[in-house]
Amino acid sequence: MAKRGVKLDYAYCLGKVIGAQGIADKELVDLSAKVAQVHQRLGEQRQAGDLGFMDLPDQPAQLLETILEEAARLSSIADDLVVLGIGGSALGATAVDMALKGALRYAQPAGPGGMRLFVADNSDPRFFGSLLDRVDLERTAFAVISKSGSTAETMSQFLVVKELLERRLGKEETLRRLVFITDPAKGNLRLIAKEEPVPILSVPPNVGGRYSVLSPVGLLPLACAGHDIQALLAGAGAMAEACASPELEKNPAYMLAALNYGFYQRGRNVLVMMPYATDLFGLAQWFAQLWAESLGKAQSLDGSTVNLGQTPVAAVGATDQHSQLQLYMEGPQDKLIMFLTLGNYGRDLSIPDLYPRIDALSYLGGRSLAELVQAEARATAAALASQGRPSYSLRLPAIGPEVLGEVIYLLELATVMTGGLLNINPLDQPGVELSKKLSYGLMGRKGFEAEAKQMRSLDAGDQYLI
Amino acid sequence: MAKRGVKLDYAYCLGKVIGAQGIADKELVDLSAKVAQVHQRLGEQRQAGDLGFMDLPDQPAQLLETILEEAARLSSIADDLVVLGIGGSALGATAVDMALKGALRYAQPAGPGGMRLFVADNSDPRFFGSLLDRVDLERTAFAVISKSGSTAETMSQFLVVKELLERRLGKEETLRRLVFITDPAKGNLRLIAKEEPVPILSVPPNVGGRYSVLSPVGLLPLACAGHDIQALLAGAGAMAEACASPELEKNPAYMLAALNYGFYQRGRNVLVMMPYATDLFGLAQWFAQLWAESLGKAQSLDGSTVNLGQTPVAAVGATDQHSQLQLYMEGPQDKLIMFLTLGNYGRDLSIPDLYPRIDALSYLGGRSLAELVQAEARATAAALASQGRPSYSLRLPAIGPEVLGEVIYLLELATVMTGGLLNINPLDQPGVELSKKLSYGLMGRKGFEAEAKQMRSLDAGDQYLI
Structure with missing residues (x-):
């Protein structure tokens, strides 16, 4: 079994680090008990064959x-x-x-x-x-x-x-x-x-x-x-092993879930995933589906209407420091940020000191692009923390199939755990049916005449057009 | 001057169309008065040379x-x-x-x-x-x-x-x-x-x-x-002309701003931009910066602390019907959706009727991919509306430089108008400075020794790592 390389750093989620907006030790204790309960339920579901992933x-x-x-x-x-x-x-x-x-x-x-x-x-x-x-x-x-x-x-x-x-x-x-x-x-x-x-x-x-x-x-x-799909699976296996513990503080998937759940309960209805690597934008989009479709639900497991779900946003660092960061720093306290950082970019480029007399450039000389982007990742998380704005980081040693397998498994399990904490079913998607059926109606599919009619009644035409 | 082709369809924002979650006629009257006031202020700002765009x-x-x-x-x-x-x-x-x-x-x-x-x-x-x-x-x-x-x-x-x-x-x-x-x-x-x-x-x-x-x-x-950059500018010019009116119901940029503002006041802190064309994803990302950085602000114009701003999300139709739509349909009533639809995709592919005996395929035979994606766009907006979930559509006749110029100008002006309605400055971005300065500190730039120190005190190290 491969050794796990991906680590979760959750310091900037904690009240004792970022202040009142963070999770207090006492809350972690409560979350820990909830997580242990859901862990047991997940075990039963897995036994029953419902958690094939x-x-x-x-x-x-x-x-x-x-x-x-x-x-x-x-x-x-x-x-x-x-x-x-x-x-x-x-x-x-x-x-x-x-x-x-x-x-x-x-x-x-x-x-x-x-x-x-x-x-x-x-x-x-x-x-x-x-x-x-x-x-x-x-x-x-x-x-x-x-x-x-x-x-x-x-x-x-x-x-x-x-x-x-x-x-x-x-x-x-x-x-x-x-x-x-x-x-x-x-x-x-x-x-x-x-x-x-x-x-x-x-x-x-x-x-x-x-x-x-x-x-x-x-x-x-x-x-x-x-x-290398075997390496991908080996990475997933290593993470599965690391996430077998029912103990919150030993299980990165459960901690990630508990933090997301805790902050969602405090009104943070937006979860930003921001890898500091352009090549990981697809991973953020994959996660956006996992999170949105699993947790955006109208009904709880006991049948009551809840209409809940945190909205995932796919971002990229450092790029979106120049696009979204202003909002993250100064906007409403309605967000939680998940950073993905890289210990090693796999390659690097040195920055030459071509203009030693220009202050705003000379400090870059002798450093490298990896040093710059890594400094930016740390500085951005710290700047947010200094304003009491929570974030956590998945630290990836590098980008490779094992690491990707680890991250995939971690996030899948965290999603299912979060669904358990929210008391909804993270495996279905009943809400997408109506739009499909109305499409069938519009496309004249047999058996969808009622939907064709419903579509006509819903269509507002060109009445409100500027 | 080119003729404007892009139209705003806002039927699914209205109370009389989608029910209680929509904007009532009376609210539109109030918004209209507010918009007229901001219009005057924008005129003065433009006169003063502040609105160069x-x-x-x-x-x-x-x-x-x-x-x-x-x-x-x-x-x-x-x-x-x-x-x-x-x-x-x-x-x-x-x-x-x-x-x-x-x-x-x-x-x-x-x-x-x-x-x-x-x-x-x-x-x-x-x-x-x-x-x-x-x-x-x-x-x-x-x-x-x-x-x-x-x-x-x-x-x-x-x-x-x-x-x-x-x-x-x-x-x-x-x-x-x-x-x-x-x-x-x-x-x-x-x-x-x-x-x-x-x-x-x-x-x-x-x-x-x-x-x-x-x-x-x-x-x-x-x-x-x-x-063709001249066509791009001509499109922007045509939209500028169409958006010169102070009257809400004649000005698509102002209507778009008023709707976003109205729904934000009602707790919709997420704005999804969802073009039904993969090639327009970059436009949605451009808009995400425009919206987030312009409107995510800590202070109002009178200096009070407001911490406001709607979070933009870039999506793509029909793709994200299979990723985000479940959340949009069943999740919290915290979103407003901006669809972009195309009258003409510039090309099309016919769907052959290869399996007439399979119901789930034969209805597609004889139709085209453009018909399918257009039906999906209409069905999705209608499905959301049927659940009292608001959206509006920018109807683009096709993708071309004129149309893009129109959309760009429309959204820029709408952003500035929304900033006016929110009483914040949509032209600055003071919140990104701290992260930059902490980076300078980390990179050893001269004059940022205090930030280097601040960074050391903010860094939590490896204390909370799983």
Whole structure:
């Protein structure tokens, strides 16, 4: 088992460090008792098979081999992999690929090895059309990822691509370029694959989309892109081990959850995730889904109406010091900030002392860009703390697959623990159905005539247009 | 003067459409009176020369010619332009370039014409190093953008690049590849250019960074990238004309401001901007700075402590229907959503009816991706409205430079009007100073010894680390 590298520094959450806005020792004691209770419930849920994501670090070697073989097959016939998927089928692969290959991974030259990974997470034809322009269809494979096989955006893209490929390459060559990732037993992609032989990988039924990055949903695209998925899982495993304790002060996932819960109860309805690395912006967007969709809920577990949930905001340091920091420093006391800092950036650039007579430049000479960005991260957290504004930091030793696996598992478990503290179900998403049904109504889908009518009654037309 | 194309649809903000959570007619009357008052104050401020951004649509032809000539010169010697700038010196150019060349603009092949535009808006060496890997230094120009010439991130990058270029190409060839955009009279870049002849363009002193995209700060990079900056300005001009009226119900910028202000007063401390186009995500990030930095303020104009400001969130439709919508539908009534919809996506893809016997797919056959995403936008706004959750839509006829100019001007004016309604100064950013100074302390800058000491006292070390 790999050694855990990621650490949680929560000093700037504490009353004894930042003053009255911080969490008092007594509150930590209360939180600790609550956490222990939820820990027990989570144990029961896991026993009952409801928390499938917790088992993903230890997937059967056989499954990993299948994934690696499929990735090798696709790599042998294609240079690019396009994921047709949205939400939980898209964000995890993007997060890890961006972290490891960089925010500028598509800019040539100088890209590292593996297939180029594109994630077609919008039905917007301007975006999807431009994506199709940029790949060579003969040398491109498509992973269609939808648990139900009825996701409108994904399935529309699949239909478009399938026709395009068949017209260009014929049926057999088309099927070779496809892989489905879907429910192990049911759904439209299973149905289609019965008549047209396309390789299929399964999403475990007890793993929801936003918790699925360490399942074939994320692992197949990431293996195609050349990433070390075994290291990713090993990192998740190391964090799982570190987060097995029911004791708040020994369990970073539970502490993170307790702090978020405690500050949310105090009216902090915004949670900013701000990694000090541009390449980790995708991770912040992945987390934004995890947090928003898991915890934004109308009903509590006892059926009462609660309408709660903290709004996640994805930011980047140092960039957003020049965009959002003014608000964080002076705006309402309605935010909690999660920083992600890097011990090592993997590379560095020295700053030369070219203008020794200009004060505002000469102090930079002899230092490095990593020193500068690390100083900025520390200074920003300290500046906030000096105003009684709470934050905590996940300290990452560096960016690599193990570390990403650790962070992913940590945040998934913290989310589920927070859901338990809030007494809501962090695994469902009932609120997205109405919008889907109204879309079906507008698109004339059979069986959704009532929604078409409802849509007409809701549409205000051009009455209030300036 | 171009005809205005962008319209504001605010039906789903109104009590008579969405119920008690909406704004009542009577409140609109009150808001209308407040807006008229602030309109008068803004007129005086403009007269006094404080609102420079309002004059940018009508810049002297001579200045535009200078910009176009400089862009032509850079294009003749380089294929790529790297902007060294952060915050307001970066976000505007990125927003417009991403909107017009696409989110996938760096992926080859099939990019449109003009120089590739990279924006180095982070001091993170992993990101900046990878950027430098991806350009050919001999064929790359660098625009250094900093009003003061002392922005630590930007100036560090400048020092790194200057040494790199000089070592590779010698001094003369290095200076040819540089352009400075800075204060017209003072600052370190002016100082440097006195001894080393680098072309300089000026930022008008009365235009702050986040309001500067239509000044040389945005226009030079955008002209280099091959965009029609005259069309951009013409669009801004058309919107300025449409927004000259003091009457709330005739002025889309004022209505947008009044709605945001009204809903903020009702406890909606989060404003989501959700364009239904991936390519407009950069615009949402540009807006996030404009809104956060302008309105997140500790003090009101009369000097009392207010600590106010709405937190902007950048989202994308339809993508975030599968990430954030659950929270928007079921979470707390603490949000207002600004949708951006497109009448025309500029291109479309037809969805073939390949599986007529599968209900969940056959309804899509014969429709197009644009029809689908447009239906989703309407359905999502309607679903929110059906739950008494307010939103408004900026309806864009299409994506193009005129339309972007319109949207930019509209949002800038709306921000300043909202600042007036909130009785704060939307043009300053005093809250970012402390973090900068603590950084200087950490970096050992002369004159910041007190901050170095303060930093040591604020640093909690490794005491609370799990």
